[in-house]
Amino acid sequence: MNQAKPRYQQLKDLIIGRISTGELQPEDRVPSENELVESMSVSRMTANRALRELNDEGYVERVAGRGTFVSDFRSQSHLLEVHNIADEILRRGHSHSCEVVRQSRQRARGEVAKALHVEQGTEVFHLLLVHFENGVPIQLEDRHVVARFAPDCLQQNFESVTPSAYLTSIAPLQEAEQVVRASLPNAAVRKHLHIEETEASLVVIRRTWSHGRPVTFARLHHPGSRYELTGHYTPPGTPRSTPEEVVQLEELRQ
Amino acid sequence: MNQAKPRYQQLKDLIIGRISTGELQPEDRVPSENELVESMSVSRMTANRALRELNDEGYVERVAGRGTFVSDFRSQSHLLEVHNIADEILRRGHSHSCEVVRQSRQRARGEVAKALHVEQGTEVFHLLLVHFENGVPIQLEDRHVVARFAPDCLQQNFESVTPSAYLTSIAPLQEAEQVVRASLPNAAVRKHLHIEETEASLVVIRRTWSHGRPVTFARLHHPGSRYELTGHYTPPGTPRSTPEEVVQLEELRQ
DNA sequence: TGTACTAGCCTGTATATACAACTTAGCGAG
């Protein structure tokens, strides 16, 4: 059942791994194509494809004549792009960890049943996870999953596999809706996110479909002082903004 | 000064051109790699790279053994879509009104100067407007505009023409960046939005460009209890959601 | 000492070739 991944993908995974463990820090030099040819026994074109795709995906930056270097920030992502908190953190070159607060079987009630298009009392799984960026809590994930789409959900270890990765493995994402809200979090949320009573939280409510049916419904709480959504809009046919401009925006955010 | 584009990019441009003129419709078959080898006199690897990147970018879908086909269009709106509060309100069938709190000439300082890429002390206009939906305050718009792009800004009556309409009339929007944050508003913001001390606000910080230069920088404050951003995501090739499902989401928001 | 140049590394692109896996149409045996 386990397909052997293509060689260029193995190279990408290897390098992403080194970035995510912190072995490679932003600005660090990534092995050159010729070094990968030597050490990994691949052709230069294969090494080229791996590094080029990592460049396109924003993990690294390549400079002809100098080399390939780990990126500092993620290139623009659409606000609505369905993103995975773990990938987002890793792409920033930071470490991601996850703590499972609850992983249980429940009967769908009220809002959850309505959102998932199931009858009251239908079996669902409930996940409550805290995601950490460099040890600091950055997201409280409160997720319900329709049980029959994910029968082995309770057996998963979500401290090593992220729910996003698990869910896309059992059901391909086909559609998603998001609502973004600002609110004052209750005591339980404040406790998990380590925030003050006077701090707002940014809440993303997301529902995703597969095969025409709602599969999962999640409320993602973030500390207002440590998290924001960013986006970039360019009408068709406009030249990309230069990295310099993006840096300007970074400063502006402080 | 004009570099010759690489061959694979020329192929991509050619195919994108055929799609944008309508010569190639969604679901239509795109020339295969071997056909491009013949007709364009390139190697198969070059044709492969062009089609593979068009696939990664969502223009086409490739199926091993069958061929390459134009994707169903990606006209879904992004959360990031630059929207106009007045249009949004009118679209909901509600009434929009606007109160001008301040409309003055200023010298750019600190964050504003940096965001607009101008020297400290450059002349800018400052607008402070409150937008109402059915008489209820829904947005506090705190906007700075580079003066030389909008010389008659102070003469405008923003209670009848919205700033968005005015600004697009003087300078075509070419690029925009947004940051979305949750925060606890200060007393002034609370007063204008008629909200309690214990209510969070959703803040959209938006910067827009025209002709390669920042033109305006706005902070849009919204009451957390009465405003939210919504979005919808559909990967290429997925059937659209039915109106019924959207209605379901509306209910869910209550 | 200072400047100019070059050797060596790096990425970027392009080609020719090869094999694997998937899909479909068509053909042939039963």
Place this chain on the structure above:
DNA sequence: CTCGCTAAGTTGTATATACAGGCTAGTACA
């Protein structure tokens, strides 16, 4: 007629090779 096989076309991947062009450090020369 139907089932199954095969051949041809397609994408997916991998390799070896080649040349162009950017960058840098170190060397040779003035």
